[in-house]
Amino acid sequence: MRRLIVLGAVLAAFIVAWGVQRWQQGRLVASAPAKTLSVHPDRVTGLRITKPGSPVVAIERVAGAWRIQSPGEYRANEQVVTGVIETLDSLALVDVVSTNPAKRGTFQVDSTGTRVQVLEGDKTVLDVIVGKSSPDFSHTYLRPEGGDEVYRADGMLTYNFNKRVDDWRDKTILDIDPAGIVRLTLEYPKEKTQVVLAKRDATTWTVAAAGGTPEVGDSLAVAAVLRSSAKLSTVNFATPEETATVSFAAPDFRLQIDTDAGSHTITFVEGESGKMYAQRSGEPTLFQLYKNSLANLMKKAEDLRPKKT
DSSP states (O other), rough: HHHHHHHHHHHHHHHHHHHHHHHHHHHHBBSOOOOEOOTTTTTEEEEEOOOSSSEEEEEEEETTEEEEEESOOBOOOOHHHHHHHHTTTTEEEEEEEEGGGGGGGHOOTTSSSSSEEEEEEEEEEEEEEOOOOTSSEEEEEETTTTTOOOOESSSOOHHOOOOHHHHHBEEEEEEEEGGEEEEEEEEETTTEEEEEEEEEEOOOEEEEEEEEEEOOOOOHHHHHHHHHHHHEOOOOEEHHHHHHHHSSSSOOEEEEEEEOEEEEEEEEEEGGGGGGEEETTTTOOOEEGGGGTTTTSSHHHHHHHHHOO
C-alpha cells in the first residue's frame, strides 16, 4: 500500500509539473501560426553543423555522393544526410514563443544550441539554431540565425543534429550482390588454415579446406556465409588511440571475396572485450565490430559441409 501511495504522489507531481509547463508555454506564445521552412533537396550541396564543444562538421556533395570534408575526410551516410535535408524541407514552424533575446537560453537557441546551415553552392539558403525539445516532446525550439523570433517547430529535431562526427559517417564495410560472388576464401593466418568456397553452378557450391578435396557444401550454411560476407557494416570506428595500437601484421582472420567484377579483401584483428578490428585492402579506415556479430561468417570447413544423419 505504501508503495502505491508513493507512486501516486510521484505521478501527481509529474502531472502538476507538466501542467505548469504547458501553462507557461501558453503564456510565452507571441503569435500563431508562423510559417513553413523550405529547401530544395536536389539543389542542396552542403551542410554545416556547429555543435557546442565540438568541431564544425562540414558535409558536401562531391560527384553526386555525400562526403564529410571536416573534421577529417570520410564517406558520409547517404541516408542520414538525405533524411536530415528532407526533415528541413517543408518544416512547419507552429508559432513564435518569444522575441526576447534574454530568454534564448531558456530554449537553448543561444550559444548552447546547434547551428545548422544549408548551402546551395556558395549561397547559404538556411541558417538556424536548433534548441531543446518542448515540454510536450513533439516540438523543437528553433531560431533563425540573426533573428529574435524563437519558433516552436513541428517534430523532434534535436536528435537529427546532435550527432558525433562518426554518426554522420558511412558505416558500410562492404555492400555487394551475393549473386555476383564466385569464390570465397576464409583464412585463419594464426592457425595456418583456410576454407575455400567455390561456385560450381547457380545452386551448387563446393567447400574445401586447405589442400583438401572440394566437396559439395550445405546449401543453407553456404548461403548464410555469402549473405554475411556481402553485407558488412561496422558498429563503430576505431579511435585514434586504438588505431595506433592495432597491428595487422599477424591477423586473426582474413576474408577474400572474388566476384565477376573484381576482388575484395578484408582483414580482421581481435582486440579486447570481444572487439574485432577490420580494414579493407588499400583503405585506411579502421572499423570496429564485435566477434559475436561475425559468427555467421567465421566458419570452418566442417561447418559448411552437409550434416551427416
